[in-house]
Amino acid sequence: MASALAVLATVLVIAPLVAIFIDLVYKGASSLDLNFFTKIPAPVGETGGGMANSIVGSGVLLGLASLLGIPVGIAAGIYLAEYGRGTKLSTVVRFTADVLNGVPSIVMGIAVYALIVAPMKGFSAFAGGVALGIMMVPTVARTTEEMLLMVPHSIREAALGLGVPTWRAMLSITLKTAMPGVITGCMLAFARVAGETAPLLFTAFGNQFWSTNLNQPISALPLQIYVYALSPYDEWHRLAWAGSLVLIALIVIAVSLVRYVTSRGVLKGAS
Amino acid sequence: MGVSIEVTSLNAWYGTNHTLLDITLHIAANEATALIGPSGCGKSTFVRCLNRMHETNPIARVTGEVKVGGQDIYSQTSAVEVRRRIGMVFQRPNPFPTMSIYDNVASGLRLNGFRNRRVLDEVVERSLQHAALWEEVKDDLKRKSGASLSGGQQQRLCIARALAVDPEVLLMDEPASALDPVSTAKIEDLIFQLKVQYTIVIVTHNMQQAARVAERTGFFLNGKLIEFDSTHKIFTNPSDKRTEDYITGRFG
Numbered sequence: 001m002a003s004a005l006a007v008l009a010t011v012l013v014i015a016p017l018v019a020i021f022i023d024l025v026y027k028g029a030s031s032l033d034l035n036f037f038t039k040i041p042a043p044v045g046e047t048g049g050g051m052a053n054s055i056v057g058s059g060v061l062l063g064l065a066s067l068l069g070i071p072v073g074i075a076a077g078i079y080l081a082e083y084g085r086g087t088k089l090s091t092v093v094r095f096t097a098d099v100l101n102g103v104p105s106i107v108m109g110i111a112v113y114a115l116i117v118a119p120m121k122g123f124s125a126f127a128g129g130v131a132l133g134i135m136m137v138p139t140v141a142r143t144t145e146e147m148l149l150m151v152p153h154s155i156r157e158a159a160l161g162l163g164v165p166t167w168r169a170m171l172s173i174t175l176k177t178a179m180p181g182v183i184t185g186c187m188l189a190f191a192r193v194a195g196e197t198a199p200l201l202f203t204a205f206g207n208q209f210w211s212t213n214l215n216q217p218i219s220a221l222p223l224q225i226y227v228y229a230l231s232p233y234d235e236w237h238r239l240a241w242a243g244s245l246v247l248i249a250l251i252v253i254a255v256s257l258v259r260y261v262t263s264r265g266v267l268k269g270a271s
Numbered sequence: 272m273g274v275s276i277e278v279t280s281l282n283a284w285y286g287t288n289h290t291l292l293d294i295t296l297h298i299a300a301n302e303a304t305a306l307i308g309p310s311g312c313g314k315s316t317f318v319r320c321l322n323r324m325h326e327t328n329p330i331a332r333v334t335g336e337v338k339v340g341g342q343d344i345y346s347q348t349s350a351v352e353v354r355r356r357i358g359m360v361f362q363r364p365n366p367f368p369t370m371s372i373y374d375n376v377a378s379g380l381r382l383n384g385f386r387n388r389r390v391l392d393e394v395v396e397r398s399l400q401h402a403a404l405w406e407e408v409k410d411d412l413k414r415k416s417g418a419s420l421s422g423g424q425q426q427r428l429c430i431a432r433a434l435a436v437d438p439e440v441l442l443m444d445e446p447a448s449a450l451d452p453v454s455t456a457k458i459e460d461l462i463f464q465l466k467v468q469y470t471i472v473i474v475t476h477n478m479q480q481a482a483r484v485a486e487r488t489g490f491f492l493n494g495k496l497i498e499f500d501s502t503h504k505i506f507t508n509p510s511d512k513r514t515e516d517y518i519t520g521r522f523g
Contacts, residue, residue, distance in 0.1 A: 154365040158429070160327055162379035162436055163355025172382055177369050 021248070028245035031238040036246070041208050041224070047235060051243050053210050055250070057125070057219040060212055061204060062194055064129025069136025069193075070186050074175075076137065077144025077182070082170055094145075097138040108135055109199035117203055125211070125218035128204025132196060136189040143185025147178035183262050187255045194251050197222040221247045273301040273470030274340030274439045276321060281335035283316050283325065290316045292494045294335070298487075303462055303471040305485030305502065307478055309517070312491040314474045318442045321472065322357040323350040340439060355383070358433030358469075362445040364425035366417030366432070372399075372408050375417040375428055379436035394435050401468075402431035403461050423454025430461065434469075441465060443473040447480065459484050478518055482506050490514045 035050045042049025076093060084090030112131040117123055151174050159169035175182070193199075200206070205217035206227065212218070221243055228240035276298040283291035291313045298304045306314040319325040320333055323344060337344050344353045366375050374381075376395045385391070395412070399405040404427040408420070417428050426446060433441060443462075447455040462471055462484045475481050481488050482502055489499040490511075498505060498514045509515045516522055 154361060154363055157361060158365040161324060161354055161359040163351050164382040165351050168382055173367060
């Protein structure tokens, strides 16, 4: 009985994912061709065109976000787990991270609009990257904290007992031992913001043309999908489906790649 | 070579809990000194004060003097420096789980910035040989994780790791309590060989073990050093009634 329920629950969890994926492939795959990956969007009225600029734009935005969010997040996680234990500041940081995690992403977009876009008098890839980066911080910080706390105390003692300075033991032993979990946290955060549209509406804004300039508006897959899906044209609807498929595929590829690279060099019998 | 340790009026606290009361004793160079006593008597705290490991607990506090080879480890040097000179082996084997056997042994040197490959190779081989583990692992040095070894092998790996930084003293906090009898016998044999080069302080619950490996034995009870003498004297003709009660199994 219990195992039947467990199987049922598993099916209920997997079914939506599979359904979405099948739907995406069904509606999107037919519009995928080389042009999709090499061309920029065609003007209204013309057929063809692709999302090359959006794919590159998403790459730029996510790269920027990771560059910002991952180091800050990991540093905050280290502080929470290792240095700030039991202090008032750590309670505040932890609470802030949890609240930040729950802030609606559109609010994040408006906040970054006020902080960066308005003073710089223009939408920019930079602002978009910052918005996504800030959204990554809480997830990365909290996973890092939890993973560090899971490293047994005896491992830290072993390092300190060898006459290794505390900071060195922290980075080279504790963090390294926790690394697989920390990377999982980073991947989760990455995958989450990769599909965000709302925070980009007021920051990166979107762009129908090629741009990799950080001071200019930039396109992103979710933004382009949003624009196309709202349009009245069937052709654009199909491109939106194709874009969604590519977005999911790219996230899966990126996550698998990181997993593969970081799992190499793991030794026989390593726990 | 090993050095002697001179402990004078050592007191230790965890928070408000006074765990060591006025300990004074002399640990001779190149001997094994065993510390026995019931659980919670302060013997583990005592060895942790000898390499300043107790400081890793923020509520711990110590007064008194510990001189290792004539140098006061609390006033004349840093905790990091002390721990490099005084190696420690813990109760439970604690190899670094993400590192290979080789990297485990080399870790102490590497983490202190030492990089010379040829010298590292030599140190790793020598340390594993001293820890009587070389023959068992020499073919898997860089292929297997330290965590893949058996419990007894892991503990000898931890001994090799401690020896690799070339300490003068080796502290062993119940090194065999988590091991089977065969592995325990190997660790005890090892202590005999290591005495030649290092001063050894071993905390043990096992009185036969103390009798087998140590020249001198100290008996701790409730944070006090009740008696400290040659192992033979402690086990055959103790001067204190409480020591006699403990070793004859009347309590503890």
